[in-house]
Amino acid sequence: MSKNVIIFLIILTTGFLMHFFSEFSLVRTTDSFDNATQSVSVSLPELSGLEETTVSFDQLGKDLGGTPYNGRGKSPEQGFSTATLTQYMYEQIEGVLLSRHARLQQELGKKVKRSVLKEGDLLFFKGNKSTLTGIYLSNHDFVTATKDGVAIRNLSQDAYWKKRFIEGRRLTDKEKKMLTPATHLKHSHPAITEAISLLHRPYRLTGDTLAAFDCSFLVQHAFEVMNIHLPRITYHQFEVGETIPLEKAKPGDVIYFSGTWQKGISHTGIYLGERFFIHASGEEGETTISYLGDSWMRHFTGVKRFDTLQVNRNHPIVDKAYGLLNVPYHRKGSSPEKGFNRSGFLHYLYYRYDRNFPRSLKKQWQYGETVKHGDEQPGDVFFFRSDNNNPLPAIYIGNTQLIVVREDDGVSIVDPRFSHYWTKERLMGIKRYELEEE
Incomplete structure (x- = not known):
């Protein structure tokens, strides 16, 4: 056997072994994902790398099969509603933050014909009291939360779901980017980066510590890193700063809403651009990123810019x-x-x-x-x-x-x-x- 043939066989064998162990490692990672999800607690560093995950919607949907239904749950430990299952899977697979409410999820994306649905598309169905959601997998299969738990259903064969189907929607690349925390981690506006660092902190009305807080505290705290000191109460904040038309709003401006839970100005968040904002949301139960769609625009009141209110320390x-x-x-x-x-x-x-x-x-x-x-x-x-x-x-x-x-x-x-x-x-x-x- 010639020297060149021997070298060739060595290279071939080495490549085969590397491929084998690579595949073995991937299988072990995938097999253990279900256990990992049982105690998942996503941090920002983890979110920044989620786009590199090897787990698919199809695989995660199957791994979550049998997880109990819970209208208020949002994790494998608590159980899921249809909308929180969609929320959870999108955060795990793509690092994208969706609302826990189907009506707000439905304001995102572009409508997709049933014949061209692909993995990851959002599906919406007419429920008895509210809209239900699911995530399309393949071959008409989709994953959703049923009364018997998380399950795979078929859009063509399951009569219950087939007759209740409303539409499919596909998130745009721009929406995915704006709803991904990693996009904003190194933003040039200090108030945005400070607010992003507090994602998923619990909401508490009148809360004024970093353990749990409300919308106006988040805005007040985020701007303090810029030596800008805003009033504590939402409607007082709206009385200071420069008023800006929505079409001229820039990242770091602050948007205000009225009539969300009480009369008058009652909610606020920091504008991220492209009609997205970060806020401490009572409806979501935490600090999150939301889309300024029809639901929020019904309460929209105005935009304020506070950047010129920095304390001048020259004296x-x-x-x-x-x-x-x-x-x-x-x-x-x-x-x-x-x-x-x-x-x-x-x-x-x-x-x-x-x-x-x-x-x-x-x-x-x-x-x-x-x-x-x-x-x-x-x-x-x-x-x-x-x-x-x-x-x-x-x-x-x-x-x-x-x-x-x-x-x-x-x-x-x-x-x-x-x-x-x-x-x-x-x-x-x-x-x-x-x-x-x-």
Whole structure:
């Protein structure tokens, strides 16, 4: 046997073994997928790689067979409704976030004739009370959630489904892209990237921690990373910023809706472009991406742009005060380490520029130059009258906002337009203190 023949046989054998072990590995991965789905918890890094998965709709549909029906469930552990099964499978296979409601899923995609349906197309059926959904597999087979659990049904042979069929729809590439979190992970607008990092966080009306929150908190929090401090309440947010026509909306603008669960402005989300937005949704039960289709447009109220509301930290007092946000209140405090009371906070800010700056609130109010309301500049100090008739200082930082010391929140930002305490009626006057470096 010649040397060349031997080399050829070695290469051929090596290639066969590599192919064999590759196929073996693939089969093992596929066989174990059902177990993996039993405790799935999708994170953003996992979502960014879902487009490379080797599992198909057909395979996953079969693996989920027998999963119990649950009208409120959305996982293999909980069970599925028809719409949440569709939602779950699309997120697992393509990393695409769909609504858990069939009527919103049906607003996506383009209508597809029954004769040209292909794997992954959405199917819609007339239910007794609401629309039902399924995912087309092949040869007229589709997967859906039945009363007996997840099952494969046939569009031509099963009379129940055949007579209830409404239409098939196919998601466009643009829709898939916009509904995929990985698309927005490195967005140039900081509020978008911050909001995307909070996908799937639970919804809680009035929730104000990152563990669970509502729509206005998500918007407020996302913009704080840009040094933009918005009101906490949705309809108050709508009163600030620049009004933008929907057709001129850009990613990072904020959209508002009315009459979703109460009269007036009641919901908000951050615009992603192409009529998609991210929001903390009570209807979905979590933070997700949604399409601005007919259902949402019935409640659409307007678009706001907040990018120009950044706190300008060029003034040294504003910069220093801003850096002390969230330092707690302390009854006798006068330092970041111990905490602050009101006079201690003001003294800490101004003492380095004026060694004669007084320590008591009464003397601080009597000190400095009086400024007419309307002529205030960042770094000036507003004084408000307390319930005990004492002066309460507040550092003006622009955009009608003030930095104050509160007993409940420590050093924090307030806006007199939306405050029940720091009001125009309580305003005693405004002072300007001369700054001289030591």
